[in-house]
Amino acid sequence: MKIRDLSILVGVIGIVLMMVVPIPKGLLDILLVINISIAVMILLIAMNTQDALNFSIFPTLLLITTIFRLALNISTTRLILSEGKAGHVVQTFGEFVAGGQIAVGFVVFLILVVVQFIVITKGSERVAEVGARFTLDAMPGKQMSIDADLNAGIINEQQAKERREKIGKEADFYGAMDGASKFVKGDAVASIIIVFINLIAGFIVGMAVHGMDIKQALSTYSILTIGDGLVSQIPALLISTAAGIIVTRAASEGNLAHDLTKQLLRYPNLLYIVAGTVALLGIATPIPFMTTMPYAAILAIAGYRLQANINRAKEEEDLLVEEKQIEEVRSPESVISLLQVDPIEFEFGYGLIPLADTQQGGDLLDRIIMIRRQCALEMGLIVPVIRIRDNIQLKPNEYIIKMKGNMVARGELLLHHYLAMSPGFDDDSISGIETQEPAFGLPALWIDEAMKERAEMSGYTVVDPPSVVATHLTEVIKKYAHELIGRQETKALVDSVKETYPALVDELIPSYMSIGDVQKVLAKLLKEKISIRDLVTIFETLADYGKFTKDPDVLTEYVRQSLSRQITQQYANPSEPLKVITVSPSVEKKIAESVQQSDQGSYLAMDPVSSQTIYQKLTEQVNRQIQSGLQPIILTSPTIRMYLRQLLERSLQDIPVISYSELEPSIEVQSVGVVNA
Structure with a gap:
């Protein structure tokens, strides 16, 4: 010993x-x-x-x-x-x-x-008792917090063990203090x-x-x-x-x-108030003046010195931060951060700052949260974080939307105004600033508050500036959704499906397809505005046909046929026939004969004259449907659907092209136009 x-x-x-x-x-x-x-x-x-x-x-x-x-x-x-x-x-x-x-x-x-x-003694005993009680009551919550941090990867096993030991020691200490206070x-x-x-x-x-x-x-x-x-x-x-x-x-x-x-001297200015109070006691009360004034002077001097020290410390801190920023800029590694590109950016002029400033009543951030939820529900896509920033190079009322650093859309807003879109006929009594609705390109007017009620009574669609921005941003995300889903995003979707359907994912990946192959199929579906929310059905189809072909175009066609109920509900109204533009057998035959096979897959190799003729006929039928107030939908056979889609890719990419196999048998189809060539 x-x-x-x-x-x-x-x-x-x-x-x-x-x-x-x-x-x-x-x-x-x-x-x-x-x-x-x-x-x-x-x-x-x-x-x-x-x-x-x-x-x-x-x-x-x-x-x-x-x-x-x-x-x-x-x-x-x-x-x-x-x-x-x-x-x-x-x-x-x-x-x-x-x-x-x-x-x-x-x-x-x-x-x-x-x-x-x-x-x-009584006070220490009471504090020890309460401290022991609250420490013991808080133990389960602290343990759950440690488990959550461990599961999230914030801490490792060793750190979790050390935290648990500390919690146990705290409980033992305060329990012992509760007992020792009785002694x-x-x-x-x-x-x-x-x-x-x-x-x-x-x-x-x-x-x-x-x-x-x-x-x-x-x-x-x-x-x-x-x-x-x-x-x-x-x-x-x-x-x-x-x-x-x-x-x-x-x-x-x-x-x-x-x-x-x-903590007591954190607010030096309060010492001036205390000094003034003490001096007032010496002046207005029988307390001797020479008793209070020296103490008041000491307090005032202390407040001045403390405030000076705080200001000096703040200046030194700002200087250190500035020097650190300069050093970071000078360091070779500083340019690495400049290489990062945000998936989606929303930039606006200084005149639109109230849209994003919550203190001025702006709700743009809340609307963006709802946009991400809407895209997840409608398209099955997890939209990445949207970077919002002001840009002094833009006009005060201008905004732009960027995808991966490149501008894809722009628009202008007039705050304290409303955007009024005509119902099809103009009312001369509605006056405003002529403009164009940014999301769909429709003619519209910016009207003031006084004109709003009259425009609504005349049948105009009236929306406020935040709604205009939200609608435009939503449509841009839907249009470029296929660019937002990469291999990393696909991996996250695969992992979410694997939690509930592990056998399906294990069979598909990597036995038949890689993450990149799955990503190509999902991107092609999103490009044609087909929701990928039903990932189980998509993966089941890929597992069935992935063993026979690796062509993403062919696999996409199989997936579309498996999603026939979803596609039917997307375009058809159960109470009305589905009005479509069909393609004549001669046109389908000409397209089928123009398909060429290669090692990378099949592609359409039609001569320019024939392709231009077919394109013109399709454009005529589409314009006729638009003038009639109908949504143009092109219906064709499954064998040529993707090739006809390729033919219309550049100019008519928003026109849906579906095949007979993608419609439910119960749906009634009515042809309102035929493409002949």
Whole structure:
């Protein structure tokens, strides 16, 4: 056993023996001084401890010092009653406090006992009890938080283990403090009882045994009682204060002195108000002017110095930040961040800042959240985060939409106006600024608030600027959705399906197709505005046909046929026949004969004259349907559908081309035009 461990054991046993073995007055003086020094040391450690767990031995130390203090009380009581003396320390404390006036000294001592018992001890006990209760109640939530961080990858196993250990130690510490505070309370009660025993019993023993008269006995034993109580209560008061400091400190960034100076002096300007209040007391009240003014001047000077220090520290911090930014720009690695391109960007002129500023009532951010939800529900696409920023190079009311750093759309808005779109006939009484609706290119007017109600009564569609932006952004996302889904986004979709359909994904990837192959099929579906939300059906089809072909065009056709119910509901109204433009057998034959096969797949190789003729005939039929107010839909056979889509890719890409296999048998089809060539 080490000497250190042996000395602790001997010390604890010695404390117990002190209660029954008489101690010489000289040794008792030394032990009383040691008791006071230990109490001072504990208080200083408590004040400089940042975390309660750094002083985790405190509950045990509290118990040991309490027993030590009680043993000293018993020893001093034995000497007081047996010899009428208790050493120089007790005598000195008693005479110093009494100061020749026993009654005054005794009252001061009683006040000290009341403060120790009622204020410090009771308060520390209550705080320790509440701290233990809240710590134990918070343990399940802290454990769940650690598990969540571990599952999210924020922390590793070792960090999670360390956090759990810390939570367990905190619970043990505050539980032990709750129990140890009861010892402090009991010690305070015992000290009060011992005081009365020393006073009453000493008074009787002094007259009966030592032959003192009443005055001498009262004087002697009062001084000894006060001295004994002080050398016991002062260390108890210090240790109780240390206990209160330990259990009341939370969310600390430093020791007690650091926290006090930082938090109390955080607002230097308030010191001027305090200084003015103190000076006013010296002027408007009988308090001497020379008593308040020096203190007020000190407070005012302190406030000025603190404010100057804060300003200097802020300037130094700003300078450091600026120097750091300059160093980052100069470093070779700084250009790497410039290579990153945001998938979607929305930039606007300074005049449209109120749209995005929530303090000015702008709700653009909330609308973008709804756009992402809408795209997920309608298209099955997880739209990446949309970067929003102002651009001083744009016109004040102008905005642009970028895809991967390139502008794909632009528009202009007039705040405090409304966009009114004609129902098909113009009302001359509706006046405004002529413009074009940005999402669909329809002619429209910017009208003011006074004209809004009249326009609505005339059948105009009236929308506010935020709705115009939201609609335009939604249509742009739908138009370029196939560019937003890459391999990483496809991998995320595959992983989400794998959570519920692991067998399907394991069969498809990588046995028959890679992530890149799946991505090509999904992109082709999105390009023709076919939702990919039903990923299970899409993956089932790819698993069925992926073993026979790797051509993404062919696989896309198989997937479209599997999604026939979805495509039918997308274009058809159950209560009305589906009006379509059909292609004559001769045109289908000509297209089929123009298909060429290659190692990369099949493609349409039609001569320019024939392709131009077919294109013109299709354009005539499409325009006729648009003029009739119908949605143009081209219906053809499954074998040539994708080749006809390729023929219309550049100019008529928004016109849906579907095949007979993509329609449900129950749907009624009505041909409203035939393409002949």
